Amino acid sequence: MVRPNKHAGEISYEVEPGKSLIFRLGLNEMVSLQEKLGIGDDDLDKFFAALMGKRTLKTLRLIIHHMLIAKQPDTSEEQAGFFFNDTATTEIYTKI
16 A cells, blocks of 8 residues: 655545545646646746635646646546545645
């Protein structure tokens, strides 16, 4: 069983009984996400607003996807959407 490294911005979340996924939001994931969102390097306020502010469902799924692919690289955006709900997203954001 792979354990999360909380010092590297990782958490483990049980998505179903007996199945946990590692979510990571480190610098590499944030840079990749910034590029995917089309936010320039000179607009970090816009980037952090996309992370923490009011988001669309599509943006939320994209954030969750980028948090998953560091440790589960074969995860698609559609699969990422399947794994999150309001409770999971709140818990994951609170831990990171």
